[in-house]
Amino acid sequence: MKNSYNVKSKLALLVVIFFTYFGFSQSNDQEQIKKLYDAALTQGKGYDWLNYLSNQIGGRLSGSIQAQQAVNYTKSQLDSLGLDKVWLQPVMVPKWVRGTPEFAYFETTPGVTTNMAICALGGSVATPPKGIKANIIELGGIEELATLGKDKIQGKIVFFNKPMDPTQINTFNAYSNCVDQRYSGALEASKYGALGVIVRSMNLRLDDFPHTGSMGYGEQSVDDRIPAAAISTNAADLLSTSLKLNPEINFYFKQNCKQFEDVESYNVIGEIRGSSKPEEIIVVGGHLDSWDLGDGSHDDGAGCVQSMEVLNLFKKTGFKPKRTIRVVLFMNEENGLRGGTKYAEVANTNKEKHIFALESDSGGFTPRGFTFDSSDKDFDKIKSWKPLFEPYLVHYFEKGGSGADIGPLKKDGMVLAGLRPDSQRYFDYHHAENDTFEHVNKRELELGSASMASLIYLVDTYGF
Template sequence: MKKILLASSLVLSTLGLQAQDSVMIRKIFDEALVNGQCYENLRYLCKNIGQRLSGSANAQKSVEWSKKLMDSYGFDKVYLQECMVPHWERGAKEQGFIIDGTNRIPVPIAALGMSVATPKDGLTANIIEVKSIKELATLGESVIKGKIVFFNGPWDQRFIETGQGYGTAGVQRFAGPAEAAKYGAVGAIVRSITPALDNYPHTGGTVYVDGVKKIPAAAISTLAANKLSSMLRLRKLPLIKFYFKQNCRQLPDAKSYNVIGEITGTEKPNKFITVGGHLDSWDLAEGAHDDGTGVMQSLEVLRVFKATGYRPKNSVRAVFFMNEENGGRGGDKYAELAVKNKEEHIAAIESDEGGFTPRGFSFDGIPASMLKDINKNWKKLLEPYEVDRLTAGGSGADIEPLKDAFKSAVLIGFRPDSQRYFDIHHTPNDVFENVNKRELELGAAAMASLVYLIDQHGFN
């Protein structure tokens, strides 16, 4: 009889906790949807500051404004975390032409981040098309030397989760130019990393290799890439040349900052749940989806807690990381100082896949048994809001350094619907007008709900 009574008591206790959680999650969503401020905060960031490439004047403006914004919400702590970041400048707008005899056909291009410039008058050379980095080795130096390599590897449209397509196609952008240089290439043109067919060139970082000559590298729009590929197939190689001119330069590292706001835990102030995105952006547009939405959703988590009167047991931080796009220095510095300050990190959530309709979260490297328990305990609470896809997967570049620093920390990626993100990602089209207010607010509420559940129940 005692065992039966104890079991009944445990069931009633569990049901009571779930009812309490359900009420709180409803309050979180109501606050975010009715009184949400992340959309208007994003408007200011995009329209009054704009692009925020690390080391730039606009990046510094965004740091100063973000701190003032956090201060205005009255969080327990607001502070800057200094880090040195790369300072690369694009310079004057790039020019690109397919040269077919005397015919010069203009095409949309954009220098890849961290690329070197072309010669002052531009670079003209025969062009050789490859579909992968591996193909370079089959061609060899005798074919590649003195030419511009055109990386035209296609986006694999079979992936349902578009981030997987980006991962497989992206290698030609960040590693391709350096590999081409090993075979004597004088330049590299890379098909934009996107499933879309349009005339927006997609920038993004490329990585040079010590001891290998740095060659200029640019992205070409997918429609222009198709045109160039078609022309190369129809004509003999020597008849088709490519010209491009870009004026980028690398300056000395610059001082910048992560921006951090905190609500201090009532019971465990030295245990932390971090939620964040990256404040920097590429320079072609306003960095709305990448990653203005992520930082403003993260800030909204703390604002919603204050507005609803929720005082977390553990300390909760919103972190605006600096320099995710071309270095990752902000994430490295955050983890370094967390270790130095002997903090204990329970979990970190990153939003860096755009502000689209939320679908759920992915959990990085946790045991299958833990993921099973997470679904058992929390899935039903999140189902009414359609954010209950709790799966194994990646987390985010800025919180990745916490994995080595805190073995017990659970790293989590916020997963919105992915189908439109890489149409906009790293393009001139990444502007405020392409963010939907309600989708953004739903994502912020989903993140706040998960932070609440972790704070209340942990992962044990």
């Protein structure tokens, strides 16, 4: 009886110790997370950083003067935070230049024309100096090329008009389901003798802003490449309606883009060295480059300043991480992913141990949660943190994709994550002229920074 009593007493004591510790630990977490949110909303620097990136520098296309100015500016700001180390990591990037503004119209009868809002797709070749004018044929996607065949396509301009699916609540799924026409449309259409390609912009809203974005020719000979451009959603609907009334419409477009030799650029990196486990590295980042239309405030200036803010918030709240926290501003996500690839390559060469990476590349909108690329075991641990975020209305914790730049880092046992803001307005601005500073809400941007810092804090505190 005495032994039984002692066993029960010890078990009871262990239970008391466990719940006392757990309650104390959870209280500490709640307190630290509140400090991070309070600091972000009252002492944050991200909005001012974004203001400078957007309004003093502007669009930051890889290889451009503006991209280099952004490198210099963000390095100087990281230097000012008093981090343990700040440095530039060289990386060779493509240099594509848009040239003089594009011009397009369609012609219903000789001399009767309607101008179209148009922009060249990133990486496209130019049209001949006098432009291209030909009969245009509308397709609902790349798969329709084979259905029509070469006889009906040769010598024409192909108009890909597959819209983003409005019934998809996750707008990134809608984007993924039709972006192939933008990226591969020119390559595939050229195999059927097309002279050029026009693509409906990847945008759920009807407006007059054409959206650019990367496209590729694979290993195709330069001489066989055909020019590709995007038209706005309003222009696409007008052209489609006009073609139904008159299938003999001619389309004209002229663009002057050019691909140059690769040039040197940089990833911008800063870190707070861990106090007890410095060899374990946690990365938070976004991509510093943008397209040349607009100023890249949502894509991805917001993600860059939010990532920088994570380290600033740790400094502001006096949090000293056990593990090394590293911010990486990647170069060339938009048209090559060279920055992310180079960072992973150097990390592997140096035998660095990365345990976690978080990317923000979905705009500066209200944060809803995170997606995680992880094992089931690690995800179960992550889900136990979800109640700590619910007071801030951050409740979406799901397995899924993370971010393009951190993807090359992936190894067994490592966890990748992506911040998931509300996505309903993101594609209104994505890769378009209206992706500008005034469309970023200061408070939403700050809430995203605090959410990222809170997740990094928990990963650092509990590890995997």
